[in-house]
Amino acid sequence: MTNALPDLILEPMVRNALAEDLGTYGDVTTRTVVPHDTTYNACINAREPGVVSGMQVAEIAFRLVDPTLKIVTARPDGSVCKPGDLLMSIEGHASSILMAERVALNFAGRLSGIATKTAGFVAETKGTNTRVTCTRKTTPGLRIVEKQAVIHGGGYNHRFSLSDAILIKDNHIAAAGGVRQVLEAAKANASHMMRIELEVDTLDQLAEALEVGGADVVLLDNMDTPTLTKAVKMVDGRMVTEASGNMKLDRIAEVCTTGVDYISSGALTHSAQTLDLGLDF
The missing domain is CATH 3.20.20.70 (Aldolase class I)
Structure with a gap:
């Protein structure tokens, strides 16, 4: 991972974003409709070309929700991606993946946009x-x-x-x-x-x-x-x-x-x- 910061520095920011998204009672949709023991393998994929950033932050989001999730980063921060490329795979409890999904994608999409724009200037x-x-x-x-x-x-x-x-x-x-x-x-x-x-x-x-x-x-x-x-x-x-x-x-x-x-x-x-x-x- 290029120029990675210690997770300790990033965790409070990600924790605040998760707390904002989960609100006072957590993910009521997932808790209502997804059986507790359901497991899945999810993938974060690129839908357009660019430069990847935010994978470290996305991983922190998933791990804060559920440390048992198995996470593999296929395209580390700083790498180039094209449409359809696998950036990250997450395996484990479906409810945990769903709870962290939006925060992880918000960070990764925003930061990858900045990295992509910067690469164009460079x-x-x-x-x-x-x-x-x-x-x-x-x-x-x-x-x-x-x-x-x-x-x-x-x-x-x-x-x-x-x-x-x-x-x-x-x-x-x-x-x-x-x-x-x-x-x-x-x-x-x-x-x-x-x-x-x-x-x-x-x-x-x-x-x-x-x-x-x-x-x-x-x-x-x-x-x-x-x-x-x-x-x-x-x-x-x-x-x-x-x-x-x-x-x-x-x-x-x-x-x-x-x-x-x-x-x-x-x-x-x-x-x-x-x-x-x-x-x-």
Whole structure:
């Protein structure tokens, strides 16, 4: 399994989703119509092509409901699938499989959609050194698995939280009084372990940032391609460069020609379409 996280980190999230779905009285449909001792072999299959993510989370869902289920993952997270491919088989009590089915599929479909969308972006960077990274525009409560799905799709992760790094954006600059002020404050107060990224909207702001110094990364926000090209030349390797703002799939290859180090896109997580997966007995 690619870059698997410890189950311990993921279990609370999955447990909450199961509790939400089972409600106060459990699966009344299954309990009413399925004999208690019925066993089945169920399969999660892909119904469209894509990149798989969420198999680890789906397995946790099944195991939390019933640790006796026999689960085999045929397509691990990060693998490519085509319609009809078997992703996972689950054998055991039918009632247990049915109770966990929707939560497992919700996670796996959502996360596979993110991985698939990310893979499409990454494919546009082929032949360049530019990397695709996500943002904090994630579903509340699901950030860790959505960012993991980005990795499964071949992308990279930006900050996980506000505490990971100092990212000075336009509103920080406005509140503090300017580029010089925020950089001088960051240099004076930041831990030596904390990296500093500065967002700039214009080449004039970039020039001032280069003069003041102190930033490790510069976020070049909402710039057209010619301006991005000039910005990367101005930086000349003194900072890591990140292009952001309106970074849609049809623009990625063009932006890569500027030589920018990273392209960040919130669309990887906030606009990904769920991959169609199904569970069949």
